[in-house]
Every structure is written in C-alpha cells, then in structure tokens.
Amino acid sequence: MSKKRLKIFLSFLFMLFMVNSIFGSYSESPMLMERVKNGDLPSVDNRLPIHPKVVKVREEIGKYGGTLHISKGNEMRALLVENTIESTGPIPVFDEKLVEGNVIESWKVMDNGKKFLFTIRKGLKWSDGYPVTTEDVRFTLEDIYSNKNITRIFPDWLVKGGEKVKLNIIDKYTFELDFKEPYGLFLLQLQSIARGSYHFFINPSHYLKKFHAKYTSMDKLKPLLEKEKLDEKSWGKLFQRKWQSSPWNHRKDIGYPVLDPYVVVEKPSDNVTIFERNPYYFKVDEKGNQLPYIDKVRYESISNQELMNMKIMSGELDFTINTSLGDLALYKANEEKGKYNTVLVPIKSINTKACYFPNLTYEDKTWRKIMRNPEFRHALSLAINRDEINELVYYGFGTPSQACDAPGSPFVEKSFRNAYIKYDPKKAEEILDKIGLSKKDKDGWRIGPDGKPFTINIEFFQVNPSLVPTTELVASYWKDIGIKTEMKVIDGGLWYQRQGANKTTMSVWHEDASRPGNPFFFFVPYEMINWGPAWRTWFTTNGKEGEEPPLEVKKLFEYYNKFTSTISNKERIEFGKKILKSQSENLWVIGTVNNIPIPVIINKHLKNVVNGLDPQWGPSMEEQYFFDNVK
Known part of the structure; x- marks a missing residue:
C-alpha cells in the first residue's frame, strides 16, 4: 500500500473513530440527543453500562416520543419496580433456565445454597449519573436495615436460621451474601413482586447519606429536621421520609436517584405526577436503541369509578386497568369515540377475587x-x-x-x-x-x-x-x-x-x-x-x-x-x-x-403492551411501550 493510500485509510479510520465517539454505537431519544448536543449530558455510550440489558420487544422495534397517560397505582409498577434479577417463567419455582440478570448481571450459588456471589452490572448509573457500586449494598444492609433509628426490625427475608445475613464486599461490583442455613428460595425472592425490587437491596448511598447521622453532622441535619418539625433524636424519621423504601411510591422526591425507566420531574397537584425518561436507564432493544421509547408519563390518581369511566370514554387515558367488569359493555360501545381497544385479560397471578x-x-x-x-x-x-x-x-x-x-x-x-x-x-x-x-x-x-x-x-x-x-x-x-x-x-x-x-x-x-x-x-x-x-x-x-x-x-x-x-x-x-x-x-x-378477568383499556396507537400483561400487578416491561403515530 502506498504512503498516500495508507494516509487516506488512516484518515478514514480516524473519521470513523470520531463519528463513533460523537454519535456512539447506541441510539437514543431525540430529546436526549439535544441535551447531549448542548453539553448537559454525556453521550449515550457513556451513560449506559458496559453490558446494557437487551430487551426482546414483544411486537416490533418502537418509535421515540409521546406522553403516556395512566391512572392507577398498579399501572405504575413498571415505572417504579426494577427487579434485582428477573424471571422469565410464570410460576414460582426456581429454575436457573428461567432466571436472567437485571440490575445484578450475574451470580453464583455456593455451599449448597448458603452463599450467593453477586456482580452488579458494571458501569450501571443512578438517574443522576452517579455510579452504582457495592457501597450501595453495604449502606442498605449496614446503615439502613441494621440501624434501629431507621429500621426497628431487621428484614426477616434476610434472616435464616435465626441469624442475619452476612455481607462480604469483594470489590466495587462484586459482593457475597452468606446465610447460616441453605436458602434455596433466595434467588426467587430477588425476582419477586414482594422482595425483588432493587429498592429492598440497593439504595443510592451518595444521596441518602445526606440524611444519615453517621455521615452528616447534626449542624447540617438540624435545618432539615426543623423543616420536618422533628427534634435531633428523631433524625431516623427524617431519613425514613427521604428514603424511598417502597418500590410502588409514585410520589418520590424530585431529584431522588433511581434505576427505573422514568424519574419524577414535576408534581402539578396532589394527585398528579409527571415522569420523564431516565437518561441513564440501562436497557436497550435488539437494535441498540436505549429504552424507554416513550418520553413522558402523566400519572393521575383517580379513585372515583364514574370519573374514571368518563376519562376512559373520552380517550384521556392511554392505558388503564382501573375498570369495572360490570361496565364492559359501556367500554366496548365507546371504543371508537375514545380511540381505544378493550381487551379482557385473565388474572393469572392470583386465585380468588375475595x-x-x-x-x-x-x-x-x-x-x-x-x-x-x-x-x-x-x-x-x-x-x-x-x-x-x-x-x-x-x-x-x-x-x-x-x-x-x-x-x-x-x-x-x-x-x-x-x-x-x-x-x-x-x-x-x-x-x-x-x-x-x-x-x-x-x-x-x-x-x-x-x-x-x-x-x-x-x-x-x-x-x-x-x-x-x-x-x-x-x-x-x-x-x-x-x-x-x-x-x-x-x-x-x-x-x-x-x-x-x-x-x-x-x-x-x-x-x-x-x-x-x-x-x-x-x-x-x-x-x-x-x-x-x-x-x-x-x-x-x-x-x-x-x-x-x-x-x-x-x-x-x-x-x-x-x-x-x-x-x-x-x-x-x-x-x-x-x-x-x-x-x-x-x-x-x-x-x-x-379466574375473573379484567377489562384493560389500551390506546389504539399504543404498542408492545398486552403480551405478558398481568392486570393484577399492572403492566410489565413498560419501557418498551410506544405510540405508532408519533412523528
């Protein structure tokens, strides 16, 4: 190869490197591209972990954009519950073939089910861009669960044989949990509704230490305590109020770091919360598009069924399970007017309705x-x-x-x-x-x-x-x-x-x-x-x-x-x-x-929804929902 051709070839490689550095190997929402362009965010490649979780979409690769309007707490589940690991099977029997990584990327079961070695997804970041590390695990077990000012009784699901689990930090991303007795159900706990959310296991220590007496002086805590009308001895109550311990809490403080698809950005009223996509969300589709597809979510708490039905029929809700089986005919009759479909979905996760x-x-x-x-x-x-x-x-x-x-x-x-x-x-x-x-x-x-x-x-x-x-x-x-x-x-x-x-x-x-x-x-x-x-x-x-x-x-x-x-x-x-x-x-x-089904209302343009839907616990994998009519 001549020097001239070599120079051209090297220039081409350099150009490819620069293009890749600027645009990255992953795609993202236009709203985030604008923030990257303005210097408000790192590139998508630098926001995602080394190995993002790849999600297989239900119907098709989606489009970015739009606002999802929902109305019931259970519909928030996918917005607020990222499990530590995930199950691909519908029944509660542990089978390694039915378990895959999520926040935790990999694990190993040792000593006949007494020890568990976990590795956090490397490069995973909280929604504020701060790295997720084993310090967040240590802080949760030692400074939250083991501090009686905050947690009166250590969680019984982390106790076996009458003894608390022992934590051994290996490195920045790897840690070991050691139980006194075999705990074959433990991995199942980490993929469940009751215990599976990362909130029970991993919490943003960099944020919460600001409200913890072990890490923040009383002089700095005092103004916060006074604002909450608490005395110095009640700092634990302040921490409890700031710690978003419930994965279903849709009223998270604005700015609270999460690993979920969406973060709270606005609270216009007591019953309305506005969510926006998490720029550091760790999942992508099969083509490398960072999820979620939908830009924003508007959640409105509606307790009155008559008002709920009015909003359904007028097309104000894109997705809701807050329905009445007795109003099925009413929903069907107004589908054209409200531009939605009514799908009768059986509840598979529970037995009797009462x-x-x-x-x-x-x-x-x-x-x-x-x-x-x-x-x-x-x-x-x-x-x-x-x-x-x-x-x-x-x-x-x-x-x-x-x-x-x-x-x-x-x-x-x-x-x-x-x-x-x-x-x-x-x-x-x-x-x-x-x-x-x-x-x-x-x-x-x-x-x-x-x-x-x-x-x-x-x-x-x-x-x-x-x-x-x-x-x-x-x-x-x-x-x-x-x-x-x-x-x-x-x-x-x-x-x-x-x-x-x-x-x-x-x-x-x-x-x-x-x-x-x-x-x-x-x-x-x-x-x-x-x-x-x-x-x-x-x-x-x-x-x-x-x-x-x-x-x-x-x-x-x-x-x-x-x-x-x-x-x-x-x-x-x-x-x-x-x-x-x-x-x-x-x-x-x-x-x-x-076996009583629930009428589920779905906007005619909302896709990737019904497959795998559990109406009792709300939608699953909501990050892959998208509107096929966005431009």
Missing part, C-alpha cells in the same frame, strides 16, 4: 373455641353460594373455587381447589348443631358457649370494588345459617394497624395465590396479612414473643422453612403441596370465586 381469613389468635375465649374448630370453618364455606356470587358480582366470568394457589401452579391438586365449595347450607347447619351451636336466641342467632349470639365482624378496606358486594352476599349466607354477621369498611391505614395489632376478628383480601419470592402468601401466617398475628410474631421472633401455635400450624412453619431452604425443585413442590393440603383440610382461608 377470600376471608379469620383471626385465629384474636384474644377472646369464645371466639377462639369456635373459630379454631376447622369444622366451623367448613360450615362457613359450605354456606357460601359461589355460583350466585359469580353471576351477581362477576357476571358469570369466574369459577367457584376454594382458596388455593393460582392456576398453573405445580403445588395444586384438584381436590385442594374443590374442598368444601359445594353450596350445601343444610349440611352447614348440621355441622353447627353437631359442634355445640344448636341453641338460638329469639332472633334466630346461634348462641355461643358464653350465652351470647356468636358474631362475626368482617373488617376490611376496599382493595377492589368487588369486595363490598361479595362480602354483603357472604354475610347474608352466614346469617341464613344463624351466624350473626356484620360488615364494616374502614380506612386502609387503620385496617393494617388493627390487623397487625391482632384487633380484627375476620378480614377480606382480594387474592390468595403464591407469588415468586412470596410463596403461600396466605396459607402460612408469616406475612403481615394473615390469620394468626400472634403466631406470626412467635415465628418471626423464634418463640421469644407472641403465642406458641398448635401442632398443625407448627407443621406449616416447618414445611415453609423447608420450602424456602431446599435447592431442589422436586422437594419444593412436595412441601408446597403439603401446605396446600393443610389449607384444603383446615380452611385457614375461605375462598369464593377465581
């Missing part, structure tokens, strides 16, 4: 004597007319079922789902007579051993609109067999407080299925929402507090411990079936109707 769980540790001797008898709970279940509930409340779309696990679960046998679901009020009354509730007062109410009408008070808050009409029917069925039943709808915050304090007698919830990382949500009383609060306390404190449970409940805790410990799918399924068998025999939770 299930009833009695508090078996409520401090009343009469209540305990009667309600702890499984035959009494059998009678209550047999008295429920599930076919009627299905027709009147769910318009015939559902299926009568006992409280069990979700459809497709490997833990379910047909007998579990059908236990005591046949409507047989005569049999129910025979059972009540047999167990000592044959006497009635002048009004026809059955008399308990204390000489008073035995009364069930159902307390709940409206998690969804169907709970009230369903509970009205359930109360009427129980009244028909002589059990005095009262219903009370209360504030959600008050309900959580009363339920956690062992003050409720019976409650209602809108689901009962296991979820990845949070298995057997209802069937073992280890979570906040449960049928034995005092037993839960005993379990979570290793017997130091609370009330020692009976043998049958101890067995459940034993099965659950083995379920979470084993690294064998075969053994996990075995223990899962034992738990559900106990539920079917004892009816710790009483179910009604399952």
Whole structure:
C-alpha cells in the first residue's frame, strides 16, 4: 500500500473513530440527543453500562416520543419496580433456565445454597449519573436495615436460621451474601413482586447519606429536621421520609436517584405526577436503541369509578386497568369515540377475587373455641353460594373455587381447589348443631358457649370494588345459617394497624395465590396479612414473643422453612403441596370465586403492551411501550 493510500485509510479510520465517539454505537431519544448536543449530558455510550440489558420487544422495534397517560397505582409498577434479577417463567419455582440478570448481571450459588456471589452490572448509573457500586449494598444492609433509628426490625427475608445475613464486599461490583442455613428460595425472592425490587437491596448511598447521622453532622441535619418539625433524636424519621423504601411510591422526591425507566420531574397537584425518561436507564432493544421509547408519563390518581369511566370514554387515558367488569359493555360501545381497544385479560397471578381469613389468635375465649374448630370453618364455606356470587358480582366470568394457589401452579391438586365449595347450607347447619351451636336466641342467632349470639365482624378496606358486594352476599349466607354477621369498611391505614395489632376478628383480601419470592402468601401466617398475628410474631421472633401455635400450624412453619431452604425443585413442590393440603383440610382461608378477568383499556396507537400483561400487578416491561403515530 502506498504512503498516500495508507494516509487516506488512516484518515478514514480516524473519521470513523470520531463519528463513533460523537454519535456512539447506541441510539437514543431525540430529546436526549439535544441535551447531549448542548453539553448537559454525556453521550449515550457513556451513560449506559458496559453490558446494557437487551430487551426482546414483544411486537416490533418502537418509535421515540409521546406522553403516556395512566391512572392507577398498579399501572405504575413498571415505572417504579426494577427487579434485582428477573424471571422469565410464570410460576414460582426456581429454575436457573428461567432466571436472567437485571440490575445484578450475574451470580453464583455456593455451599449448597448458603452463599450467593453477586456482580452488579458494571458501569450501571443512578438517574443522576452517579455510579452504582457495592457501597450501595453495604449502606442498605449496614446503615439502613441494621440501624434501629431507621429500621426497628431487621428484614426477616434476610434472616435464616435465626441469624442475619452476612455481607462480604469483594470489590466495587462484586459482593457475597452468606446465610447460616441453605436458602434455596433466595434467588426467587430477588425476582419477586414482594422482595425483588432493587429498592429492598440497593439504595443510592451518595444521596441518602445526606440524611444519615453517621455521615452528616447534626449542624447540617438540624435545618432539615426543623423543616420536618422533628427534634435531633428523631433524625431516623427524617431519613425514613427521604428514603424511598417502597418500590410502588409514585410520589418520590424530585431529584431522588433511581434505576427505573422514568424519574419524577414535576408534581402539578396532589394527585398528579409527571415522569420523564431516565437518561441513564440501562436497557436497550435488539437494535441498540436505549429504552424507554416513550418520553413522558402523566400519572393521575383517580379513585372515583364514574370519573374514571368518563376519562376512559373520552380517550384521556392511554392505558388503564382501573375498570369495572360490570361496565364492559359501556367500554366496548365507546371504543371508537375514545380511540381505544378493550381487551379482557385473565388474572393469572392470583386465585380468588375475595377470600376471608379469620383471626385465629384474636384474644377472646369464645371466639377462639369456635373459630379454631376447622369444622366451623367448613360450615362457613359450605354456606357460601359461589355460583350466585359469580353471576351477581362477576357476571358469570369466574369459577367457584376454594382458596388455593393460582392456576398453573405445580403445588395444586384438584381436590385442594374443590374442598368444601359445594353450596350445601343444610349440611352447614348440621355441622353447627353437631359442634355445640344448636341453641338460638329469639332472633334466630346461634348462641355461643358464653350465652351470647356468636358474631362475626368482617373488617376490611376496599382493595377492589368487588369486595363490598361479595362480602354483603357472604354475610347474608352466614346469617341464613344463624351466624350473626356484620360488615364494616374502614380506612386502609387503620385496617393494617388493627390487623397487625391482632384487633380484627375476620378480614377480606382480594387474592390468595403464591407469588415468586412470596410463596403461600396466605396459607402460612408469616406475612403481615394473615390469620394468626400472634403466631406470626412467635415465628418471626423464634418463640421469644407472641403465642406458641398448635401442632398443625407448627407443621406449616416447618414445611415453609423447608420450602424456602431446599435447592431442589422436586422437594419444593412436595412441601408446597403439603401446605396446600393443610389449607384444603383446615380452611385457614375461605375462598369464593377465581379466574375473573379484567377489562384493560389500551390506546389504539399504543404498542408492545398486552403480551405478558398481568392486570393484577399492572403492566410489565413498560419501557418498551410506544405510540405508532408519533412523528
């Protein structure tokens, strides 16, 4: 090659290098390109991690631009919940083939499930451009979870064998977690709704240290405390207010660093929040386009169903699951006017739409004597007319079922789902007579051993609109067999407080299925929402507090411990079936109707949506949504 040609060739290579340096090997939204051009942002190549997460789009590569209008908290899930690792499988059974990296890029399970070696995605950055490192993990475990000014009780999901997890920092991106006992379910925890969000594991230490007494002097904290009307001893409360611990908190402070697709940029009113794309978001599509496609999201909290329906019909919402099955015909009739499609989507992640769980540790001797008898709970279940509930409340779309696990679960046998679901009020009354509730007062109410009408008070808050009409029917069925039943709808915050304090007698919830990382949500009383609060306390404190449970409940805790410990799918399924068998025999939770679909409203121009949609928990992979009509 002549010197002249070599010079031209080298000049060409240099030109390619400069073009690549300026424009990068990845593409980005025009709104970010403008900021790069103005010097407000580094190039997209310098904002992305070394190995970005590549997302396989559902339908097609999208277009940049537009504003997504949504209206319900669950629709925010994809905006606010980036999991530590991700599952590609629908059922909560750990299988390495169904797990892939997300915020954590890679991992290794060691010592028969006792140790876990994790590597954070190298070059990953918070939304303010600050690097994500193992310091964010250390800060979370040592300075948040282990500081009693901030966290009263160390998270039980990070405890095994009665001991807290031990953290070993290897380097800037690698760390090891060491549990006392095998913890086969741990990886599942990190891909779940309940524990999977990075918020539970990795927090922006560079930002939060400004509100932590260990890192910031009291002189600097004092003005912040005064603004929040707190004294110096209450700095932990200040930290709690600044720490966005909940992955579903759509009211994050403006400027709070996140790893999510969108960041809060404006709050025009108490019920409206404006989000904008995160310029440092770590995912790209198959062609190297940085996600998300949509530029902005406008979230408006709407609690009134009539107002919600008006906004749907006028086309003011691009996507919503905040719908009523009873208004399906209304939605279909206004599709052309509102420029949307109505898609009836089955809920795959949960079982019954309304299930009833009695508090078996409520401090009343009469209540305990009667309600702890499984035959009494059998009678209550047999008295429920599930076919009627299905027709009147769910318009015939559902299926009568006992409280069990979700459809497709490997833990379910047909007998579990059908236990005591046949409507047989005569049999129910025979059972009540047999167990000592044959006497009635002048009004026809059955008399308990204390000489008073035995009364069930159902307390709940409206998690969804169907709970009230369903509970009205359930109360009427129980009244028909002589059990005095009262219903009370209360504030959600008050309900959580009363339920956690062992003050409720019976409650209602809108689901009962296991979820990845949070298995057997209802069937073992280890979570906040449960049928034995005092037993839960005993379990979570290793017997130091609370009330020692009976043998049958101890067995459940034993099965659950083995379920979470084993690294064998075969053994996990075995223990899962034992738990559900106990539920079917004892009816710790009483179910009604399952498999009820939800009408989902989708803008005609919104793409990459429905595949994989879980209406119970909102849209998934919202970062790949796009409008096909943007210019």
